[in-house]
Structure formats: structure tokens, C-alpha cells
Amino acid sequence: MDIVIEHSAQGVLTIALNRPEKKNAITSAMYQTMADALADAQGDAAVRAILIRGGQDAFSAGNDLEDFMKSPPTSEDAPVLQFLKRISEAEKPIVASVAGVAVGIGTTLLLHCDLVYASDSAMFSLPFSQLGLCPEAASSLLLPRLAGYPLAAEKLLLGEAFDAREAHRMGIVNRLLTAGEVDAFAYAQAVKLAALPASSLRVTKMLMKRASGQEIAERMKEEVVHFGKMLLAPEAREAMMAFFQKRKPDFRQFD
Numbered sequence: 038m039d040i041v042i043e044h045s046a047q048g049v050l051t052i053a054l055n056r057p058e059k060k061n062a063i064t065s066a067m068y069q070t071m072a073d074a075l076a077d078a079q080g081d082a083a084v085r086a087i088l089i090r091g092g093q094d095a096f097s098a099g100n101d102l103e104d105f106m107k108s109p110p111t112s113e114d115a116p117v118l119q120f121l122k123r124i125s126e127a128e129k130p131i132v133a134s135v136a137g138v139a140v141g142i143g144t145t146l147l148l149h150c151d152l153v154y155a156s157d158s159a160m161f162s163l164p165f166s167q168l169g170l171c172p173e174a175a176s177s178l179l180l181p182r183l184a185g186y187p188l189a190a191e192k193l194l195l196g197e198a199f200d201a202r203e204a205h206r207m208g209i210v211n212r213l214l215t216a217g218e219v220d221a222f223a224y225a226q227a228v229k230l231a232a233l234p235a236s237s238l239r240v241t242k243m244l245m246k247r248a249s250g251q252e253i254a255e256r257m258k259e260e261v262v263h264f265g266k267m268l269l270a271p272e273a274r275e276a277m278m279a280f281f282q283k284r285k286p287d288f289r290q291f292d
């Protein structure tokens with residue numbers, strides 16, 4: 038199973054990305070499973086905190102590029118958009134544990150989690166421009182707000198990878214741990230949350246997020262319009278073909 042869902046007796050729902058052979062690249066089916074798990078968690082009183090994690094080698098290599106080419110998300114009910122809506126509107130606290138690579142949505146989904154813990158060897162990247170695409174998950178709004186414009190622009194315009202220390206400095210990550218410690222630490226934090234009064238956490242999260250909720254939803258909609266068009270454009274096709282052909286893309290052929 039590419040996504041493993043586990044309920045613990047302490048009230049933690051764990052969503053584990055489990056496609057190590059593809060570095061946890063996320064397919065439509067995986068987004069759908071995660072969106073459904075988040076929806077179910079919302080209505081399940083036994084779930085008091087949510088933990089999202091990948092493996093030691095990869096948190097996630099982002100959207101599956103073959104899926105992008107074969108079935109680009111065009112409609113509003115596309116699984117990726119359902120997942121983003123669910124994670125951005127979740128009322129229950131979400132903790133993330135990041136080890137290995139976190140690429141594209143593997144990094145932007147973290148902007149919607151409440152507590153993010155990462156291994157000190159984790160690597161992050163937002164390679165949208167390198168793929169002929171634009172930011173998603175409201176990262177064009179949230180990253181400049183979190184990290185300041187210069188750092189956000191560097192990451193989103195150049196699309197180069199950055200290390201865990203920089204992700205921590207930018208505010209994407211709460212705390213760095215060793216690769217061996219990060220999952221257990223993140224889980225323990227989720228257990229702590231699960232033991233607190235759910236109503237208090239719900240109201241606290243709502244108060245912190247209420248002002249930005251509408252803006253986030255609107256920005257995601259705006260990003261999707263551009264993203265959907267760009268995904269079908271020749272620049273993105275060239276970038277994705279180049280990835281699978283293990284060569285550098287040639288963008289000089291486009292204006």
C-alpha cells in the first residue's frame with residue numbers, strides 16, 4: 038500500500054507515505070487516500086491529532102510526474118485539490134515528520150501542518166520554475182509571509198534545493214533532530230497534543246488561522262488556474278520528459 042493509515046490507542050492518526058521505490062512521489066490515488074483519511078479524521082472523535090510522515094530516504098518527491106503527464110489535474114475535484122483543501126482546512130492538529138527529500142508539494146504541504154519536525158539531513162526543494170510550473174498549495178502567499186520575500190523568492194524563482202538548517206531558519210520547520218530520532222519525537226509530540234482538551238486545540242487553531250483561511254483558499258484557486266495551463270504547456274512537457282530521460286531540459290527552444 039502506497040499510503041498506510043494507522044490509528045493508535047492514544048488518539049493519533051498516522052498517515053505514512055509508503056512508496057519508497059519512487060521516493061514517495063504522490064499519485065492521484067495516494068492524494069485521494071490522504072484526502073479521505075483527513076475527512077474521516079474530522080468526523081472521528083477518537084482521532085485527536087494527525088501525524089504525516091514518509092520514510093528515512095524520502096518524505097516525498099512531490100507529485101508523481103508520470104501522473105502529471107498522463108492525467109493532469111484540471112477539475113476542482115482532482116484528488117490533489119481535495120487533499121489540499123482538507124489539509125488546509127483541518128481543524129485537528131497536524132504534525133509532520135520529515136526525513137530525506139521533500140520536493141514540491143512534499144515541502145508546500147508542510148506550510149499547512151501545525152508542527153513540523155525534520156531530520157538534520159533532510160533536503161527541501163520547490164522546483165516549480167525548473168518544471169515550467171508555478172507555486173501551489175498557496176505557497177506563493179504563505180512562504181513570503183513565513184520566510185520574508187527575499188528567501189521565498191530565492192527558493193521559488195530558482196527552485197534549487199536547500200538543507201534542513203535553512204528550512205528551519207525560514208520557519209518551515211520547528212525543530213531539527215537526527216534521522217534516527219525524528220519519527221519518534223514527532224509521534225511523541227502528536228501524543229502530547231492528543232492528550233490535551235480537543236476543544237481547546239480546535240479553538241486555538243481556529244483563532245490562529247481564521248484570518249488567513251479565506252486568503253489561502255482564494256490563492257490556491259488562483260494558483261491552480263495558472264498551474265493547470267502551465268502543466269499542459271511545452272515547457273513542462275520538456276522538463277518532465279527530461280527527468281525521465283535523465284537529461285537536462287532545454288528551455289531555449291521556448292520564448
Ligand SMILES: C/C=C/C(=O)SCCNC(=O)CCNC(=O)[C@H](O)C(C)(C)COP(=O)(O)OP(=O)(O)OC[C@H]1O[C@@H](n2cnc3c(N)ncnc32)[C@H](O)[C@@H]1OP(=O)(O)O
Pocket residue numbers: 058059060062063097098099100101102103117138140141142143164165168173280
Ligand atoms: C501539485 C504538486 C506539484 C509538485 O510536487 S511539483 C514537484 C514534482 N517533483 C519533482 O520534480 C521531483 C522529481 N524527482 C527528483 O528530482 C529526484 O528523484 C529526487 C531529488 C526526489 C531524488 O533523487 P534520487 O535520490 O537521485 O532518486 P531518483 O533515482 O531520481 O528516483 C528514484 C526513483 O523514483 C522515481 N521518481 C522520483 N521522483 C519522482 C516523481 N516526482 N515522479 C515520478 N517518479 C519519481 C525516479 O524516476 C526513480 O525511478 P526508477 O528507479 O524507476 O528510475
